[in-house]
Amino acid sequence: AxxxxxxxxxxxxxxxxxxxxxxxxxxxxxxxxxxxxxxxxxxxxxxxxxxxxxxxxxxxxxxxxxxQKQSWFIGRKSTHIPSGLIVAVIIFLELLVLVGGWKYKPNVMNSSNLIINQETTNTHLIGNVMYTDYVLYFQLSGIILLLSMIGAIILTFKKRENIKKQSYIKQISRERTSSIKLEEVN
CATH class of the missing domain: 1.20.120.1200 (NADH-ubiquinone/plastoquinone oxidoreductase chain 6, subunit NuoJ)
Structure with missing residues (x-):
């Protein structure tokens, strides 16, 4: 790995x-x-x-x-390396603060004293916790995924003017007199 x-x-x-x-x-x-x-x-x-x-x-x-040529990386003209180093240092400092500020919580239950049924699987336990304690977050994540799918579909639609297409609403709402034009032939 x-x-x-x-x-x-x-x-x-x-x-x-x-x-x-x-x-x-x-x-x-x-x-x-x-x-x-x-x-x-x-x-x-x-x-x-x-x-x-x-x-x-x-x-x-x-x-x-x-x-594609990666000319932005070759030479000393690159502006991406300093900005990348700044972002890396900020992330490293955030990790240091996170790890350094972590404290042991004594009110957390010790898992070595728990009696666990050996017949239950990890999938059953995760599902039990997810659908009881975190059901709101589970539903919200489903709504977010639904909205992202709808957004991706909407972003793929491009309205182009030079394409010929049928408009069913215009076809259905037309009157018969306006759709047929009679002319005399000599």
Whole structure:
């Protein structure tokens, strides 16, 4: 997993980088399955490998990024490297504050003293918690996904003026006298 993650960021070819990203998702999913979190492993494989990584691959192939010159990275004229370093330092400082400010919460129940039924699976436990304690967040995430799908469909519609198309409303609302024109033939 670590090797493929390093190859994602060090590979010069973007298509190879996406393939290494797919390999990284698969290896992390297998790690989840090996530690006993089979639901998380399978969800990671289905969602990330099945949808996100394939989407990245199609976008990279459609944009034809591999044939474009990366002249912005070569030489000292690059303005992207300093801004990227500033963002990296800010993220690193936020991580330090987050990890440094974390405290142990003594009121949290110790999980080693819990009696757990061995017949229940991880999927059953996650579903039980998701549909009881976090049902509002689950419904809100579904609404957000629905709105994003509708937004993506609306963004693909382009109104073009030079295209001939039928208007059913105009055809149905026309009168017979205005649709047929009689002329005398000599």
């Amino acid at each position: 670590i090797f493929s993650a390093l190859m994602v960021i060090t590979s010069r070819n973007t298509i190879n980088s996406v393939f290494f990203l797919i390999l990284d998702f698969i290896s992390v999913g297998c790690l989840f399955i090996m530690i006993g979190a089979e639901f998380l492993g399978m969800i990671l494989l289905i969602v990330y490998v099945g949808a996100v990584a394939v989407l990245f691959l199609f976008v990279v192939m459609m944009l034809n990024v591999a044939q």
